[in-house]
Amino acid sequence: MRTGMLALAAGLLSLRFLPALPAIGWLAVLPVVALMLLPFRTYPLAFFLLGLAWACISAQWALDDRLAEPLDGQTRWLEGRVVGLPQQAEGLVRFELEGGRARRGRIPQRLRLAWYGGPPVHSGERWRLAVKLKRPVGLVNLQAFDHEAWLLAQRIGATGTVKDGQLLAATQESWRARIRQRLLQVDAQGRAGGLAALVLGDGSGLSREDWRVLQDTGTVHLMVISGQHISLLAAVMYALVAGLARYGLWPGRWPWLPWACGLAFASALGYGLLAGFDVPVRRACVMVALVLIWRLRFRHLGAWWPFLLALNAVLLFEPLASLQPGFWLSFTAVAVLILIFGGRLGGWRWWQSWTRIQWLIAIGLCPVLLALGLPISLSGPLANLLAEPWISLLVLPPALLGTLFLAVPYLGEGLLWLAGGLLDVLFRGLALLAAQWPAWIAPAIPLWAWSISALGAFLLLLPAGVPLRPLGWPMLLLMVFPPKNTLPYGEAEVWQLDVGQGLAVLVRTREHAMLYDAGPRFGDSDLGARVVLPSLRKLGIARLDLMLLSHADADHAGGADAIQRGLPVARLVSGDPEGLPAYLPAEPCASGEQWQWDGVRFSLWQWADAQNGNQKSCVMQVEAKGERLLLTGDIDAQAERALLNTPLAVETHWLQAPHHGSRSSSSPALLKALAPSAVLISRGHGNGFGHPHPQVVERYRQQGTAIYDSAEQGALRLMLGTYAEPTSLRAQRRFWRKWPLSP
Template identity: 55%
Template sequence: MIRLRDWLSLPLGLLTLRFLPELPSAWIIGLGFCIALLLWPYVRPFALFLLGLGWACVQGHWALEQRLPASHDGRTFWLEGQVVGLPEYSESVVRFDLDSVTSRHIGIPARIRVSWYKGPKVQAGERWRLAVTLKQARGSINPGGFDYEAWALARGLGAVGTVKAGQLVQGAESSLGGWRDQLRTRLLSIEATGRAGGLAALVVGDGSGLSRADWQVLQDTGTVHLMVISGQHVSLLAAVLFAGVALLFRWGIWPQTLPWLPVAVGLALFGALGYGWLAGFEVPVQRACLMVALALIWRLCFWHLGVWLPLLVSLTLVLVINPLVGLQAGFWLSFAAVALLILGFSGRLGRWTALVSLWRAQWLIAVGLLPLLLALSLPVSLTGPIANLVAVPWVSILVVPLALLGSALLWIPPLADPLLGLAGYLLEGLFQLLRVLATWQSAWQAPELSWGVRLLLILGALLMVLPAGLPVRTLGLVLWLPLFFPSTIVPAAGRAEVWVLDVGQGLSVLIRTAQHSLLYDTGPRWGDLDMGERLVLPSLRALGVQRLDRLILSHEDNDHAGGLLSIVQTMPVLEVMSGTQGALAQGLGAKDCQTGSTWEWDQVRFSLWRWEQARDDNQSSCVLSVEASGERLLLTGDIDQRAERAWLTSDGAGQADWLLLGHHGSRTSSSATFLKAVRPQAALVSRGWGNSFGHPHPEVVQRLESLGISLFDTAKLGALRLELGARGSLEGLRVRQRFWFRL
């Protein structure tokens, strides 16, 4: 007989996949299965662990094999597939997932995500034949950044692409996706005080109708979970249906010949599955429905086995079905939240009021999930407990029931419109309150913490969520002291830490000394995709940068200055300088980059140069030289070969140990004469993977190779880190390998 505690080994083995730097080979996995079978009669926990780990590795190999091969990267193929999920519309772009993809070419992934610029209206459930330029699903790798590649792998996305042409093959009239899309369109067309997008998020799980400002408010107040169909909404509906039958039975209204418990369980399960069906059964909803179903079955048949059984069984089943869900932050947060609630409420004494129970739940979530949020590099809302104390019952008890009832009655507009209108007004009122809280205190992005500090925070959180009255709870707060006095590792005097951030086809470089921070360029902005907001700011916060003493724009081209406004509006910047005086620089009162300007921070010397005879913005780029303990770094912006020749005649010309290639490695820069004069030991290039400009140009790469100059590329290596003045080597974050990283 297998004991319950033995089964803990199986999910632990499945979860280990998340932390593997690389997957073991097939023969090692097979050997592990054999060892597990041999040990089964003697050491079942270890055998279950090996079985779980082996199964997870098999699934990991299968997922990696479904990704686009390098030989197909950047090529255009005709393919056919079905639109799954709800398409997302943003300005003139529609983005959607294609599943069951077929093509006459070998190696095309079965599921991809595409963007169609100025494309037609696309509906879920339709089947299209498309000409798509495919690319590998690569993401930027930065300190504290979102891991796009892990997200894509967990969702089964083998590639991303841009649609060049297409034709509709089959409509979506009879499909679930088509029906959901029609319902979303109907909801978005309703006048509900501008909150129709929020109603669509709560009814069909589509958040594209909410603006970026709305999502920022939700993030700052820790209420994002309320606008996505999650376990909270699904379990609430099931609980309401179950409680309805239970109350009828308690009041003596229920028929005596009909057993109330099986009916209550069946009705609750039907409601949960129906809500999941309405939401499209995305992975988080599948997980929620499974957990609710197991909890109901446990209540019906296994009540005597304790409250932890349904959680453990659902955790194991979710991981067995798809071990890759462990790569998603939502998986960890959802199961951890349920575990915390069980832990916090199972040991209570006496009966609590509804308000006390609600506050207790918010306390458990806020304290218990904090270490996990920090470990996942997610922002922490300091106003979350207060916001959720109001928002959870507001949305769960008022808005969601009204929205669902109104949606069910859409075929009777005189009844549906008032219900949905009231739900919209209630949602708007909630957003007004959340905006006040978000203005008062935005979300906090903590710097990266050591593993030792993380373990202390976890232990402290576990102690603090224990039942009241236990004296060890105070010790939990003591273990949290390192969080209130964070220690960020800074360079020693005479050294500078340099980060060339991975911002795609653009540039942003952070330079830190012992007491100061400088940012050279801010990354690009493409439409609503602001790399300054999405990549640069999270990286600065993860590295513990609280303010910028100086922000230098090499020039005002979008790929160098696109993220400027989001940075200066969010983080204190003492001084802005620019190589060109365009609208951005003038609007911020930026100083000119003047040749010969020098300063020293913490025994690190900085100097500027700009070509006075420049004829365009690229030639006007502000060139920055940084020297620490005799080791020199040269940042050249987008200067071309004519500007390089002018620099060679300046007073600041000379050799450099490290050179950031001009214009992302364009052949109009980095001439052989310039490279021979600078004689760097290595060159750095910041560019986007598969960019349409062909950077770095093969001629530039050939020049570097002929001179024996090493090349470090953000597109291949992720963000690049260098400790200037230490005479050490340079490292790329992608080398800190996870098994899903492409090198």
């Protein structure tokens, strides 16, 4: 039976690694073949096929519910019901709409919407809304959150921006929404948002700085309701009943064991419902239920049985859960705990168990974090050693009791005030750790090196005395010191990162690296911190010899501060240094400056008669073995005419589209003089500026210029000096990504 469960789990998990889903015909055949194989000894294969078929069918349903391409970017009036917990902050309301209906065109069942300056929106209300709809598309980079996979896992078929709306039917808020509202209103010493995260699993009240501290210290799992919290509450309830029975305080006519098991599970299930029943909560509830059932029957239960049953139960309930990083981290952490406590002779003292758990879990999660492209916390073992008991024993009990007794004057609010103060003390301590040891983003390593590191981590988790166990350390260190991929002399590696409506281009030679523009920042959305800096670290770049900001606009220079704080920058140059903030002192662009790095030549130019920020853009030409790339910032047609009278107006193989392909740039004269073989466009999907303009695109096509668009192809990698085609990250097939993005 265990073999069958493993095979079923393997089939369900296979979905995560499929480049494309099987055709509809195969999806119909797979279950039939599996049922035919069940009576024979090939039942593991049958279970595998059943798991794979169910996962693929479920994923196909989610893909079929995505917004149709003709509706992408269009505004439609639709009706629907608000679900979940709407988030309202700084004039922006974010919420999910379910059961959407429109008069024209089929609308996905679930939408994620944003309403700038909108009125308060409450769960359960029905609205009629004018929404500009967008297909669920995200940025595709080396090191970035996979927004498309997350949306699919949430079964969100479209996103959108609300332009207008009318409330059709008001209703009383859901009980979870009412509890959150009360929690956010109490005096919790500035940590009401953290208490809402602990009690309800709603992290919207945590600031961006809070999330950074939690990520740097590896304690994110403590501030969202995890399996540890569920198990702890169940254990406390069981121990309470058992203790009362032991001292004769439990009613004799009620058998204590069934009541202890029943109340423990009811507590776990109730907390899970309060938390919204996410993947870690489902896993914990299933495992708690199995342990209690076996305890009720006085049977010994091996640890791997509930683990496998919980794994299969979660995936059967929602096969798309495997697209979420939290799923892998949650089950991996439990598997590591089972491994390190199982099959050992003798026992550890409590303090040995507690300290060893922390660093062994950190070792066990390293290969998974690396595979998922997530940061690795260097202070995680120490932070969790202190934070886990602090949250579990000091913060969580008064937080839950305070929520339970909110209706009692002073009692509930007093408990929440105490919990908030204790939580604030913890955050202050974690902030000190995060400042000393920020999270580490490991450089990309080949599959063979990752496999050796994963094997090394497994060896280190085995009991002492196992042969070859000491070899785990050098094998694991291969992840820290991977083999370097040295660039040939005279060639340059160029990355146009996918930063939406902005620009960030990395140029790296054998021994040097420079960044042309730093990505956009609008409000609290900083693509320099979210995309550019993690991508640089993923590429193994420890310092920048030059950061060149073409001009001061936020879509080009907005991310510069985050990059300067995250990496040493030897030199900062800008075409418009006066327009930059005071904390970004930059040298002016020196038109005519030239230099060489490792056989690659760089040249700068700026229009001396520029009248505005776009015209001031500092233009850079990069030449490697005769192959040229021209980075133009946001120059317009007037600046382009001035450029034609400079040494840079020569045949150019790669042209970065001026001003994202706007109508006021990419003049016929420029294209005729440069005769580019290909153009690189950096812009946001469905941007409000209409970039690139259809006339400009047609101009490129008439010239025979190949078009590479970040909105359609994600981040692009070009090896300048090889005259080869660029590599598109969106071309790395994933079944949830459409390729090509546009027809």
